[in-house]
Amino acid sequence: MTTAFGLDFGTTNSVIATACGRTTQSVVLNTPVGETDTLRTALSFLKAGAQSLSVEAGQAAIRQFIDNPGEARFLQSIKTFAASPLFQGTMIHGRRFQFEDVMYAFLARLRDYAGEGALRTGPGRLVIGRPVQFAGNNPDEALATERYNAALARLGFPEVHHVYEPVAAAFYFAQNLDRDATVLVADFGGGTTDYSLIRFESHAGRMTATPVGHSGVGIAGDDFDFRIIDNIVSPAIGKGTLFKSFDKLLQVPSGYYANFGRWNQLSIFKTLREFAELKKLVRVSLEPEKLEAFVDLIEHDEGYPLYQAVSATKMRLSSADETEFSFPPLGDAARRTVKRSEFEAWIAPEMARIEEALDDVLTSTNTDPDDIDKVFLTGGTSFVPAIRNLFERRFDSDRIAAGGSELLSIAHGLALIGERDDIEDWTAKAI
Known part of the structure; x- marks a missing residue:
């Protein structure tokens, strides 16, 4: 059976998960500062000779940057530049790096840390998450997709699919549904807040999903x-x-x-x-x-x-x-x-805009809050009480899923979707 890789390339943290036979697991990354299954989305570049650079990612990048003040070039929150036409590259130790160069540098180091566990070329299918709305003013989604594809092509996978991050989280959580349900997923990351409203139904033992609507805002x-x-x-x-x-x-x-x-x-x-x-x-x-x-x-x-x-x-x-x-x-x-x-x-001004985005998805789909069967909150920022209180105020508390997989659900959902024959129905283009 072909292994599917789910890549959650996040603003703050990134995670790789694998799926095989509907079983998922996070890929353990062996970094210079220890093992982890969640890598900070950060890069550090240090000259290692006249023509070469020493590149580290995650906490190792932070350590390299701190240990070499004035010498190491540090980048974080890389994803926030993906959809910005104003970002035309950056100079790093005399070399110009476009967005796709920076993204690939991070993914290549992520692959190195994963060893033989993930992101290696072969028959595997790679599914990457993307936000409903990219960060920034007037984000260019077509440009972001083009940049993502340019970076991902260098990994050599024969199949690469883009899936909305909250859709992936919804799919992961939906594995435990015992009946048909309309599900709202709210994904709170470092740079964006995304909502997806999806109808899950089971037909002849096979789960199907009908997208109802999406919304998002570049605040988190x-x-x-x-x-x-x-x-x-x-x-x-x-x-x-x-x-x-x-x-x-x-x-x-x-x-x-x-x-x-x-x-x-x-x-x-x-x-x-x-x-x-x-x-x-x-x-x-x-x-x-x-x-x-x-x-x-x-x-x-x-x-x-x-x-x-x-x-x-x-x-x-x-x-x-x-x-x-x-x-x-x-x-x-x-x-x-x-x-x-x-x-x-x-944070009241930010909370107001986060709630406005929630209203947008409900209003645009003509959905009454009472029609939503389950609400899943995911992402690190979902732990903030003000976020939890917002949803408890808008929905019955018994419809809000208990926590426990907030940081890993997207990557695992992406990997699970990667195993499906109908994957095209789940991709961002189709949805």
């Missing part, structure tokens, strides 16, 4: 992290403070703090003209100690530890009503108790 967990930074850390390092310019008082440009959208951007910021301008503002600031703390944070490459502290805080708020945020390099200035209610107020 990364935006939640940024809200913590923006409300706790940025004010402690000078956001909103004033400086003297001749006889005027002006506010420190807020654009400096937009670099916190991705932690690795802070290292890039260190090389830009804006950082030199920021250091000059210290001398004329009314609160120079705050800008000095900002400068120190950049010069000592504290971006990754900072985001670890932010992520840990968000995770603790998933099970506690309040927790303490602290980041030792900033001392007491950034130490404070964070209440879950505060955090939920900070």
